[in-house]
Amino acid sequence: MKTNLLDFDLDGLVTWCQAQGEKKFRAVQLFRWIHHKGVSDFSQMTDLAQSLRLMLHDKAEVRALSVVSRHNSADGTIKWMFDVGQGNAIETVFIPETDRGTLCISSQAGCAVACPFCSTGAQGFSRNLTTAEILAQLWFAETTLRRELGIDERVISNVVMMGMGEPLQNYAALVPALKTMLDDHGYGMSRRRVTVSTSGVVPMIERLSQDCPVALAVSLHAPDDTLRDRLVPLNQKYPLVELLNACRDYLAYAPRDFITFEYCMLDGVNDSDAQARALIAMVRPLHGEALPCKFNLIPFNPFPASGLLRSPPERIKAFAALLSEAGIVTTVRKTRGDDIAAACGQLAGDIQDRTDVAGRRAKTIRIHA
Ligand code: SF4
Numbered sequence: 001m002k003t004n005l006l007d008f009d010l011d012g013l014v015t016w017c018q019a020q021g022e023k024k025f026r027a028v029q030l031f032r033w034i035h036h037k038g039v040s041d042f043s044q045m046t047d048l049a050q051s052l053r054l055m056l057h058d059k060a061e062v063r064a065l066s067v068v069s070r071h072n073s074a075d076g077t078i079k080w081m082f083d084v085g086q087g088n089a090i091e092t093v094f095i096p097e098t099d100r101g102t103l104c105i106s107s108q109a110g111c112a113v114a115c116p117f118c119s120t121g122a123q124g125f126s127r128n129l130t131t132a133e134i135l136a137q138l139w140f141a142e143t144t145l146r147r148e149l150g151i152d153e154r155v156i157s158n159v160v161m162m163g164m165g166e167p168l169q170n171y172a173a174l175v176p177a178l179k180t181m182l183d184d185h186g187y188g189m190s191r192r193r194v195t196v197s198t199s200g201v202v203p204m205i206e207r208l209s210q211d212c213p214v215a216l217a218v219s220l221h222a223p224d225d226t227l228r229d230r231l232v233p234l235n236q237k238y239p240l241v242e243l244l245n246a247c248r249d250y251l252a253y254a255p256r257d258f259i260t261f262e263y264c265m266l267d268g269v270n271d272s273d274a275q276a277r278a279l280i281a282m283v284r285p286l287h288g289e290a291l292p293c294k295f296n297l298i299p300f301n302p303f304p305a306s307g308l309l310r311s312p313p314e315r316i317k318a319f320a321a322l323l324s325e326a327g328i329v330t331t332v333r334k335t336r337g338d339d340i341a342a343a344c345g346q347l348a349g350d351i352q353d354r355t356d357v358a359g360r361r362a363k364t365i366r367i368h369a
Pocket residue numbers: 111112113114115118119120121122163164165166199219
């Protein structure tokens with residue numbers, strides 16, 4: 001089988017090229033052709049020596065993912081479903097705005113965290129994606145959109161690792177993909193335009209701060225451990241006090257940054273005034289340092305199996321007002337792409353649940369206790 005060059009960050013590609021007897025600068029040229037210019041056909045890489053192009057034809061390829069379907073929303077959002085083999089399919093979403101183009105990328109086929117308000121969590125878990133499968137989503141979306149728009153400039157300015165999966169439970173594949181996004185010879189994105197969203201894998205937050213401190217978003221969803229244990233089951237392993245300490249430590253390596261707390265608004269579950277005040281006390285303790293953060297309130301996108309409802313608009317407004325009055329920057333996420341099930345929490349490809357996450361979730365999770 002040929003080596004898929006999408007599996008490498010620049011260091012990895014240098015190592016692979018050197019193992020083939022090629023110099024480092026050739027790897028840089030090749031990397032730029034693939035990621036900067038979006039070219040997959042080696043014969044079009046005109047500044048590479050003919051002998052190198054022949055070697056690449058024999059031993060390597062730039063293998064994108066097969067598209068299962070594409071849906072275009074009335075608001076311009078695009079959702080692709082990609083086949084990743086063995087009955088699994090993942091989803092990727094492009095969200096255009098006036099000043100940016102954001103790609104929401106999946107990191108796993110399914111997710112083992114099993115949050116009850118999330119369609120992906122309801123499907124169970126099959127496997128981690130490879131670096132190539134993570135980067136192929138960006139490579140494909142960027143090259144496709146550029147071709148369709150007939151432009152040479154970059155279309156995707158921001159990446160959020162908020163699609164299917166818990167990215168920090170796929171750390172080894174994630175980091176080379178992030179490095180490629182940041183690399184000036186790759187996608188050249190600034191650190192703050194690449195966001196990793198985690199449900200709170202504390203040891204990996206610490207590692208990310210050392211290896212690649214991109215912007216960090218945390219799926220918080222509850223102001224106390226009792227509720228969070230049920231809404232984000234990973235909390236049973238890494239409770240809030242540990243998670244908040246990891247967030248504080250992270251910011252020491254991401255200067256002038258803040259943590260974005262994602263908070264899915266669930267009617268009668270986590271949306272009371274008292275819970276808003278508890279959140280304020282959590283990030284602005286009376287005795288102790290405030291945690292630099294902002295809140296992103298996400299109106300829940302209901303799906304039948306969840307048994308949950310979206311908080312009414314006036315409740316979301318009142319909740320946001322309490323946080324804002326306490327001096328915390330608070331936004332309410334606009335729902336994008338909900339006519340094509342591409343909104344937050346709605347992504348659900350086709351997953352062969354190998355760990356019976358869905359079964360265990362159905363037995364153990366009772367939100368309205
Ligand atoms: S919200 Fe995130 S961590 Fe929770 S089940 Fe969904 S994809 Fe997994």
